Each structure stands twice: as structure tokens, then as C-alpha cells.
Amino acid sequence: MKRIALLGSTGSIGTQTLDVVAQHPEYFEIEAMAAGRNIELLLQQVQQFRPKLVSVQDKAAADAIRIHLPAGTALTYGDEGLIEVASCADADTVVTAVMGSIGLKSTLAAIEQGKQIGLANKETLVTAGHLVTAAARKHNVALLPIDSEHSAIFQCLNGESMRHLRSITLTASGGSFRDKGREELKDVTVEQALNHPNWSMGAKITIDSATMANKGLEVIEAHWLFDIPYEQIQVLIHPESIIHSFVEYVDGSVIAQLGLPDMRVPIQYALTYPERIEMKGPSLSLAEIGKLHFREMDMARYPMVRYAYESGQAGGTATTVFNAANEVAVSRFLKGEIGFLDIERIVEKVLSNHQVIADPSLAEIEDADGRARAVAASLPPVE
Ligand SMILES: NC(=O)C1=CN([C@@H]2O[C@H](COP(=O)(O)OP(=O)(O)OC[C@H]3O[C@@H](n4cnc5c(N)ncnc54)[C@H](OP(=O)(O)O)[C@@H]3O)[C@@H](O)[C@H]2O)C=CC1
Numbered sequence: 375m376k377r378i379a380l381l382g383s384t385g386s387i388g389t390q391t392l393d394v395v396a397q398h399p400e401y402f403e404i405e406a407m408a409a410g411r412n413i414e415l416l417l418q419q420v421q422q423f424r425p426k427l428v429s430v431q432d433k434a435a436a437d438a439i440r441i442h443l444p445a446g447t448a449l450t451y452g453d454e455g456l457i458e459v460a461s462c463a464d465a466d467t468v469v470t471a472v473m474g475s476i477g478l479k480s481t482l483a484a485i486e487q488g489k490q491i492g493l494a495n496k497e498t499l500v501t502a503g504h505l506v507t508a509a510a511r512k513h514n515v516a517l518l519p520i521d522s523e524h525s526a527i528f529q530c531l532n533g534e535s536m537r538h539l540r541s542i543t544l545t546a547s548g549g550s551f552r553d554k555g556r557e558e559l560k561d562v563t564v565e566q567a568l569n570h571p572n573w574s575m576g577a578k579i580t581i582d583s584a585t586m587a588n589k590g591l592e593v594i595e596a597h598w599l600f601d602i603p604y605e606q607i608q609v610l611i612h613p614e615s616i617i618h619s620f621v622e623y624v625d626g627s628v629i630a631q632l633g634l635p636d637m638r639v640p641i642q643y644a645l646t647y648p649e650r651i652e653m654k655g656p657s658l659s660l661a662e663i664g665k666l667h668f669r670e671m672d673m674a675r676y677p678m679v680r681y682a683y684e685s686g687q688a689g690g691t692a693t694t695v696f697n698a699a700n701e702v703a704v705s706r707f708l709k710g711e712i713g714f715l716d717i718e719r720i721v722e723k724v725l726s727n728h729q730v731i732a733d734p735s736l737a738e739i740e741d742a743d744g745r746a747r748a749v750a751a752s753l754p755p756v757e
Pocket residue numbers: 381382383384385386387388408409410411412413430431452456470471472473474476494495496497520521522573574575576577578579637
């Protein structure tokens with residue numbers, strides 16, 4: 375029996391994790407869950423899964439939910455609440471599915487308590503990959519990827535020697551505007567940007583997918599998860615999202631992982647690894663799909679991918695700042711404060727003004743993150 379603490383239970387990954395758990399009550403149990411402010415959904419989840427502990431984003435949300443909780447479910451809130459859920463003594467596995475670098479401290483806390491990690495929250499690794507991976511090594515904790523591309527790479531690397539690796543390739547759908555040129559992006563709306571061609575996901579990652587910042591974050595995530603230099607990490611546009619990513623070995627053999635776009639598959643694999651269990655749903659039929667397409671990654675069309683590689687190569691606080699500036703810029707775009715192309719302008723500007731600190735401590739990471747957020751929030755829109 376896997377005993378799970380779920381961070382971000384009301385989100386896209388959170389609800390799909392609960393789908394997986396509900397399909398296999400003989401394998402999984404929810405011990406604790408944390409959400410933000412979606413009290414209504416959280417209450418339904420609590421009724422169904424009966425966790426011993428829940429946390430919400432702030433005191434107002436805690437006050438709203440308190441009287442509705444069943445006896446036997448304790449309540450906590452805020453950043454400390456997130457850490458309490460991640461450290462919950464009854465859980466052996468923590469699924470990190472909150473959005474953004476808010477997940478960093480709770481992920482570190484879970485690792486320090488020796489919990490296995492099902493990692494969806496890529497911003498954590500981008501913000502402080504050196505701290506997270508060092509803590510995981512120290513506490514002998516596995517970081518099991520949930521992100522579809524990284525789950526694919528993880529499966530393609532299974533049983534192979536890293537000495538024989540030539541490169542890994544992350545596939546990218548191209549996002550909502552993949553058929554538009556840059557000149558057509560000036561006036562695109564939030565609604566258009568939220569219309570991902572293949573995946574139904576939270577708002578922030580869907581915008582990241584449209585700017586291709588998502589693939590940039592994933593390049594950095596792959597660097598930390600698999601300890602692979604940036605020169606060996608490639609990106610390829612693949613509009614169908616059927617090949618989730620692939621690996622090339624020195625003898626020219628290429629191993630790919632394929633499947634229909636369904637996040638429950640990598641979520642479940644992270645929870646059952648190294649076993650596999652049944653999942654209901656249609657099988658992939660390549661005959662029905664007929665053709666798969668591929669396009670070269672174009673750094674001029676998608677500058678966020680270039681900023682990600684440059685930040686990754688610069689190391690230290692550069693990726694912290696890349697992530698923080700992007701989080702703020704995306705939030706401003708979603709609120710209608712700035713245009714779509716302002717997202718990348720803001721990230722570029724914040725990065726170019728940042729003095730990189732190599733091998734930063736947690737305090738230095740938090741400081742760099744906070745400063746980057748303040749600058750990103752203050753820059754005026756151009757669009
Ligand atoms: N969605 C997907 O298919 C994929 C997502 N990922 C990654 O997984 C992570 C989650 O993404 P996704 O599920 O799409 O995001 P969503 O926005 O759908 O969900 C985010 C979750 O985090 C909760 N939350 C937000 N802020 C806080 C806070 N301060 N304290 C506690 N909980 C909080 C939200 O609560 P509430 O809604 O109650 O306010 C919600 O449960 C991201 O890092 C993303 O990049 C990776 C691959 C695929």
C-alpha cells in the first residue's frame with residue numbers, strides 16, 4: 375500500500391492523481407492533502423478520500439472549511455501547512471503538484487523526512503535543482519518524474535548505462551500558437567493562449583506551453599533529474615504529443631516512449647515504479663493516427679527556450695530568476711495587465727539585469743527569487 379500526501383489536490387495533476395488512487399484503492403491511500411482556495415472541491419475530496427490532515431492556502435480559506443470537515447481530519451494552512459502535509463508522518467510518498475516555486479520548501483521538507491517524491495512541480499527543480507538533488511542523494515530519496523517528457527526519458531533510460539548515452543530529446547507540442555508567426559502574436563488573447571491543442575492543464579503551464587517557457591523549464595528539469603549536461607539535451611517540435619520524448623545511445627539506437635496524451639499514465643507510473651498496474655482507457659493505435667510530424671526547434675520563434683538554455687548554462691541563481699520572472703509575467707498576462715509578447719520581454723529584461731550567484735544557499739535562492747519577482751512585477755508592458 376502506497377500512503378500518499380498530495381500537494382495541490384484541487385489542480386489538474388492533483389485531481390488526476392486522485393483518479394488514479396480511486397481506480398486502485400487496493401494500492402493507494404491518501405493520508406494528507408493540500409490545496410489553495412478551492413474549498414468546494416477540496417471538501418468533496420475530503421469526503422471521498424478521508425485524509426487525516428488537510429491544508430489550505432491561508433487563514434480565510436481555513437476559516438471557510440473548518441466547520442465542514444469530518445472528525446478525524448485535522449486542518450492547517452499557509453506555507454507552514456504545506457510543509458506539514460509534505461512531512462506527514464503517515465505518508466511514505468509525496469506528490470508535488472502545486473504550481474510554482476512555492477513548492478520548494480515543502481519538497482525539501484518531504485525529502486528530509488525520507489519520503490519518495492512523485493515530482494510534477496518542475497519549478498522547484500528549476501529554482502533550486504542543486505539543493506533538491508543534493509538533499510535527495512543525502513536522504514536516499516527517489517525523485518520520480520511525473521512530467522510526461524521526463525517520465526518518458528526515465529523509462530527510456532531504464533536499465534541502461536548513462537555512459538552510453540548520446541543525447542536525450544524532449545518533444546514539444548508547440549503550444550496554442552504553433553501555427554502562428556511571431557508577427558501574429560502581438561494581439562493574441564488570454565482565452566486563445568489557454569486553448570492547448572493536446573493537453574488539458576492548469577492555466578500557468580498552458581501559457582508556458584504557448585510561450586514554450588514550459589519546454590525551457592523542462593530542459594532545466596531534465597538536467598537536474600538525470601544529471602545530463604545541457605549540450606546533450608535537445609528539443610524537437612512534435613505536434614501530436616504521441617512520442618513523449620526519446621533517448622539516443624552511442625550506437626545510434628533510439629528508444630522512445632509513446633502513448634496517448636493522458637497524464638494519469640506518468641502519474642500512476644511514478645506511484646507504482648518499478649511495477650506497472652492496469653489502467654483503464656483506450657490503447658494507442660498508430661494505424662488510426664497514420665502519421666506523426668516533427669519540426670526543428672526554432673530559437674528565434676521561441677526565445678524562452680534560448681533563455682532557459684542560457685540560464686541553465688550560467689547556473690546558480692540564473693534559473694531561479696528565469697523561473698520567478700516567468701511566474702510573475704504569466705500571472706500578469708492572465709490578469710490582462712500585459713500582452714503575450716510582454717512575457718518574454720519581461721523575462722529577458724529581468725535576466726539581463728541579474729548578477730548570478732554560483733552555488734547559492736536556500737536564503738540566497740529566496741532572495742534572488744524575491745528580487746526577480748519585484749522587478750518583473752514593476753516593468754511596464756510594451757504590447
Ligand atoms: N497539468 C499538467 O498536465 C501538468 C502539470 N505539470 C506541473 O505540475 C504542477 C501543477 O500543475 P497543474 O496541476 O496544471 O496546476 P493547477 O493550477 O491546475 O493546480 C495547482 C494546485 O496548486 C494549488 N495551490 C496553488 N497555490 C497554492 C498555495 N499557495 N498553497 C497550497 N496550494 C496551492 C491549487 O489550489 P486551488 O486550485 O485550490 O487554489 C491547485 O490545487 C506545475 O508545476 C506544472 O508545471 C507538469 C506536467 C503536466
